[in-house]
Amino acid sequence: MSPVRITTVDGQSVAVTSATDTIPAWTQRYLGSWWTAERTTELYGPTVSADLAEDELRGYADVVEQRTPDTVEYAGAELLVAQDADLITAVQADRSLAYRWDPDFRLLRITGTDETTLAAAAARLTRELLRAQLLEDGWHILHASAVTTTDGATILTLGDKGAGKTTTALTLARAGWRLLANDRVFARVDNDGIVRVLPWPSAAAFGFGLLDALDLYETVRTRLAAGEQMHPTQHQAVTDALLDGRRTPLWKTSGKELKPQFWPDQLTSWLSMPLATEGHVVGVLYPQITAGAEPRLIDGVRGVQDGDFFTAATEDRYPDVFGLLPAPGDHTALREHLDSLAHQGVAMSHDAAANALALKEAVARLGA
Known part of the structure; x- marks a missing residue:
């Protein structure tokens, strides 16, 4: 080749x-x-x-x-x-x-x-x-998920680890939005004051519980059983569990969950989620997931924080050993622009249908 x-x-x-x-x-x-x-x-x-x-x-x-x-x-x-x-x-x-x-x-x-x-x-x-x-070239990386409309209008989702960024993105993608990112995203304020976003390409990992809640588990299991292959770095225990129809989460000794892993193209071909290649932010969601809670809109969101920015200093798996990366840029302007956009908090549970309704209302509040 x-x-x-x-x-x-x-x-x-x-x-x-x-x-x-x-x-x-x-x-x-x-x-x-x-x-x-x-x-x-x-x-x-x-x-x-x-x-x-x-x-x-x-x-x-x-x-x-x-x-x-x-x-x-x-x-x-x-x-x-x-x-x-x-x-x-x-x-x-x-x-x-x-x-x-x-x-x-x-x-x-x-x-x-x-x-x-x-x-x-x-x-x-x-x-x-x-x-x-x-x-x-002035881009920054955010720990965020993002979905877009066909014209690039983007909803960005920020929150602490476990807040529900991935759940929000996949729920909206199942509702017709295009998936731009489920974990990280490049963002920059252009000269016209618009916050542009680009994807961070990677394999995608989703837990058994999320796949099941979104009614995607059997789709994945069926395709795997038919002989199609998932991402090669997926742990064999995950593959075996999928083939056996077991939905109980699997864990490493470190406490990290072992998850099904998808090639980027499989998000579309397997999970029916069209992908977006760029967008411009029109609103920001701040989710929080609490088991047993009633999904609803919440006010008083926290705003953008320093911990939302992904930098070489916070990367723990791939340190910059070859000195490829420039010195961190000042993200003050990006932070201020994001905080000035429409924003909405949303409480979610493990009830996918109820989450979808709450997110639909939250997105409407953002005017998207």
């Missing part, structure tokens, strides 16, 4: 190349539902080059061993990082992955021995290179 170029609606781009067809194809599927993914022969600008190359992997490991590397936690595994002049070399022995970043050529080289692991790493770091360009 020829190299693939991933391009945002604002024109930032990264090329992905490999001798293994799976690598650019994975990146194309992972990011192409929200950003443009096209085959290319031109490798200008930032490039991710990823290949199955055991000898090269060992060579990078030797480079790191000859220095005094830093040790960091990266994607749930130990990463050894060494710098020589401007070159940054890193090795993740548990994943059989090695990386080298050359900032002069804006080339990120990734080598490994497992195709799936290598493909996932290439897609993730392609997104990181695009993220860096977007941040340089």
